[in-house]
Amino acid sequence: MASELRTVLVVGTGLIGTSVALALSQRGVRVLLADRDPAAVRLARELGAGTEWEPERERADLAVIAVPPAYVADELRRLQALGAAAFYTDVASVKAEPIERAAATGCDMAAYVASHPLAGREKSGPGAARGDLFLGRPWALCPTPESAPEAKAAVLRLVELCGANPVEVGADEHDRAVAVVSHAPHVTASAVAARLADATDVALGLAGQGVRDVTRIAGGDPGLWLGILSGNAAPVAEVLEAVARDLAEAASALRALAVGDGTAAEDLTQLLKRGVAGHGRIPGKHGGPAPAYVVVQVVIGDRPGQLARLFQVCDEVGVNVEDVRLEHAPGLPLGVAELSVQPDAAAPLTQALLERGWKVP
Structure with a gap:
């Protein structure tokens, strides 16, 4: 065959x-x-x-x-x-x-x-x-x-x-689609990350998970990405032009707010609401609408075997971890593990963790 x-x-x-x-x-x-x-x-x-x-x-x-x-x-x-x-x-x-x-x-x-x-x-x-x-x-x-x-x-x-x-x-539809969900986001992340090149040490010392999330993909190989973007230049340019219009309007609204024009807040609010709506349309891990999970936060030491111990507790109580994210505490040998679980699993998992000596904020 x-x-x-x-x-x-x-x-x-x-x-x-x-x-x-x-x-x-x-x-x-x-x-x-x-x-x-x-x-x-x-x-x-x-x-x-x-x-x-x-x-x-x-x-x-x-x-x-x-x-x-x-x-x-x-x-x-x-x-x-x-x-x-x-x-x-x-x-x-x-x-x-x-x-x-x-x-x-x-x-x-x-x-x-x-x-x-x-x-x-x-x-x-x-x-x-x-x-x-x-x-x-x-x-x-x-x-x-x-x-x-x-x-x-x-x-x-x-x-x-x-x-x-x-x-x-179709090939043309594919290229327009990846311009929206992959190529333009990479350029946008690179533009944000480029602001960090000249940031002060104080600013970088205050960096949290948000800026890491936004700029994570900006670490890709520039040569490789130049080839990708060159091959899909027109669709990516269209998306970036739309993003640039939104950012320009947001900047104008912020300038107006800075001089006391409270009416500009509505324009900024509308962009933020559109962002929430767009984020909500990103499919979940099994496709379709992303389900609503509850995040259980656990303080975890920066030592070998800690994640294995944490997942062992989840296994013991029969809780499936839908997603996991680690946020490190700068300068400290610990961080916070954020476990996304089904809403009805959050309470029993929290209780089991507390009983076993884990710190759950």
Whole structure:
């Protein structure tokens, strides 16, 4: 069957490519690895992601092209010229431009289905890869009219083996969507983080979890992100222009408030309310509307084994932790663990923690 993947070639052993390779290897698929950087291939291999590809000897059922968007079409053409695989996909975060370039350069479009796993980390490189990176995450598939059913079946099987949820979407719609939920947020986070470069030591000493949350993704590789943003420039620009209008209006309202014009408060309030509404539309971990959880805060020491002990209590009382977040206390060997649980589980968990000597604020 075309959808049975026995051997998969992964070209590009960065975070996403190596994570794909690890996920497949853990499911018993034979994975071949290739990268322009021999050191990256060696590290991925040492992590158990697969074996180095020998082009003259081995042909795969599917080739996964894990390179920046600008290089996808050229890599696809090169691999197809070598007869590297029966079918091909890529995992770049921009879709329309690579597809257009692949068609324009004479690639076999019947054997190719563009795709994009909506998963990642602020870290990069094979050392940051995880085999469970795609579990439960959406994975966009952008077939063209020329894509053969067998090629689509092979990519669907890849998504299934990685534990992700396939979402078929047109390339242009995909690029507009990721501009809103991924690319523009990265630029916005970078703009906020850039203000910190010249911040005083006093300001940085007062930094709390809020600024860490807002700027977390700003730590991504600038070179990689330049390639992503360049490939999706117009949709990202539209989103950023809308954000810039909101920020300009907020700044004007604040200037008015600073000189005593209380009527400007309504404009600022409306933006904050729209922000709450937008945040509420972010899907929960199982899709659909995000459920309302109760947060149980627990003081936790900065010592080995503390989280394990905390989760052991949760296990003993049969409470499932839906999410967890750690907030460290600067200068102190402790912090606060915030456990998100179902509303009816908060009271019994709090009681169990208190009985076992934990400090629950």
